[in-house]
Amino acid sequence: MENTHVTIDFAAPSDQVARQLIGTLLFVDGVGGRIVETEAYDRDDPASHTFNGQTPRNAAMFGPPGHAYVYLSYGMHWCLNFVCREEGHGAGVLIRAIEPMTGIDIMRARRGVQELRQLCSGPGKLGQALGISRAHYGLALDAPPFALEAAPEAVTVVAGPRIGISKAQETVWRFGLQGSRFLSKPF
DNA sequence: CTTAGGATCGCCT
């Protein structure tokens, strides 16, 4: 059955997209839930993979908006981003945490953990739970295996400094669902 | 509760 399509405008600045994504439902091959934490990155952003221009690794970030940019973190964690702005710009949003809703047993098996709060509370965990890999690099977000659905209810968004970066730490481009128990870290 | 270190590898200097 069809559901409400998402009204996210991925051509907008990445911080706006990151804020709008909070509360949105994300599924990969039917597995997923509600996005509760994101981070924005932009060209001219010292913390961004695109800061020093286009490379083979970050090419998808310079592709069309509304597509996936996937990268391998620390040699072992696959992380998922949504490309923003116009093609060629080099901006995106890192999906950092999800509230598990559908396919929970699949996520438990992939993670090797039982607790709901440990399934998707971080970009690496989320990538593992949703089965993200190189195969998802550059794929459009409005077609299988991806599916996005509008937030089922209004949410209150909170913001703070980004996590795990060494540059531009003062930029307040981390967004989260207020009071959520599924964040990678509290705000 | 907080901190420190190891795992592991593609990409860039």
Next chain:
DNA sequence: GGCGATCCTAAGC
């Protein structure tokens, strides 16, 4: 050759 947009475990307060 060095370094991460991370995670986990073990040890220290």
